[in-house]
Amino acid sequence: MLLSRVREERSLQAAGTRQRATPNGCATISRVKNRGPAGLDSASASAVEEEATKPEKMIVCIAVVGHQNNPLYIQSFTEADDALKLHHIVHCSLDVVDERVNNPKKSGPLLNETFLGLLYPTENYKVYGYLTNTKVKFILVTTDLDVKDADVRNFFRRFHAAYVDAVSNPFHVPGKKITSRTFAERVSTIVKAFGLSSAG
Amino acid sequence: MLVVSGSSSSSQSAQRERERERERMGREVSESCVDSLLTEMVSSYCNRFYADKPDLAARRIEAIGYQVGHQLSERYTMERPRFSDHLEAIKFICKDFWSEVFKKQIDNLKTNHRGTFVLQDNRFRWLSRMSTDPSLETGQEGDSKATEAMSMHLYFPCGIIRGALSNLGIPCAVSADISSLPACSFVVRIKA
Numbered sequence: 001m002l003l004s005r006v007r008e009e010r011s012l013q014a015a016g017t018r019q020r021a022t023p024n025g026c027a028t029i030s031r032v033k034n035r036g037p038a039g040l041d042s043a044s045a046s047a048v049e050e051e052a053t054k055p056e057k058m059i060v061c062i063a064v065v066g067h068q069n070n071p072l073y074i075q076s077f078t079e080a081d082d083a084l085k086l087h088h089i090v091h092c093s094l095d096v097v098d099e100r101v102n103n104p105k106k107s108g109p110l111l112n113e114t115f116l117g118l119l120y121p122t123e124n125y126k127v128y129g130y131l132t133n134t135k136v137k138f139i140l141v142t143t144d145l146d147v148k149d150a151d152v153r154n155f156f157r158r159f160h161a162a163y164v165d166a167v168s169n170p171f172h173v174p175g176k177k178i179t180s181r182t183f184a185e186r187v188s189t190i191v192k193a194f195g196l197s198s199a200g
Numbered sequence: 201m202l203v204v205s206g207s208s209s210s211s212q213s214a215q216r217e218r219e220r221e222r223e224r225m226g227r228e229v230s231e232s233c234v235d236s237l238l239t240e241m242v243s244s245y246c247n248r249f250y251a252d253k254p255d256l257a258a259r260r261i262e263a264i265g266y267q268v269g270h271q272l273s274e275r276y277t278m279e280r281p282r283f284s285d286h287l288e289a290i291k292f293i294c295k296d297f298w299s300e301v302f303k304k305q306i307d308n309l310k311t312n313h314r315g316t317f318v319l320q321d322n323r324f325r326w327l328s329r330m331s332t333d334p335s336l337e338t339g340q341e342g343d344s345k346a347t348e349a350m351s352m353h354l355y356f357p358c359g360i361i362r363g364a365l366s367n368l369g370i371p372c373a374v375s376a377d378i379s380s381l382p383a384c385s386f387v388v389r390i391k392a
Contacts, residue, residue, distance in 0.1 A: 067369070112281040112282040112283075112284055113281050113282075114280075114281065114282060131282065132274070132277070132278075132282075133273075133277035133280060133282050133283060133368055134273065134274050134277065134367045134368060134369070135369055160278055161278065164274050164275045164278060167271060167274055168271045168274070168275065170267075174267075174270055174367075
């Protein structure tokens, strides 16, 4: 049964473009799920859910990590309850950042640039990094698998500006988590703008 | 200081346009306001909060400077590649940072290549308008009092330099030397 569903999906994706396939794909899956037996094992169910969110191009998680690898701000933007998974991805990326910074030869011409580029791709996500002069790391996790570097650069530039404004608040204690509501609002605006620019 | 007069009749788009304009120009602050603020801050801490504990007052003023420097360095290094060594960071302080804060660069930079840097500003703006009380100007005692009062005003810029460098990952101690006024030297000792 699973096989037939996958085949159905494939044909759908082949028929339309990626964006157009999204609503169709979701509809199909939910229909199939309703029709399916109650004893559907959980592994395949979660796989189906992943399939459903995959084609959507968006930032799913953004994190600010201090110079001692202390989390300053971490926010996920998904409906699903996968915060733990995203936090894990962010956590893993910190090692990649350290590696990039300590072996600058590998990164070649991009020596000491704040934008670190793609840290690592996973099956469903791409993880980008940015390291400021003050050794604060920004980590971006996106489901958009063919995102342009320029878009990500632009995103980080705007995000950095928002971060600087947040830490310039006299009530912010350096090294503590950023709790400003204004910052959170500004970040979600930037994240939404990123989704629009890369989808269009 | 840039004053934007908000008239009630102006539409929202015009206001947004003005905001964008302001972003492009960068923000400016009146020099006399900063001078007054610095003088007032120093006198509050020295004469009111910690009148009989000048050490404590100095520490507090330095701490305020530290926070200011910490925040400014974050902002001013935004569009730059990361620094590869200490000298590069110090050069950034001398050139870009100083230009942003004082509209001029440090005039002379000396180093012993072992972690000590001397940054000399031949006409330090925050001291340029200071004069000593004429009633105190006679004799040795008056001189030392004037120097003491002046050095109180230097804990703030020292704190700014220390805050900026610390945020860039360089822990250090900063002291000021005003033996040849109006020139002012800041001595940065990097902690190994």
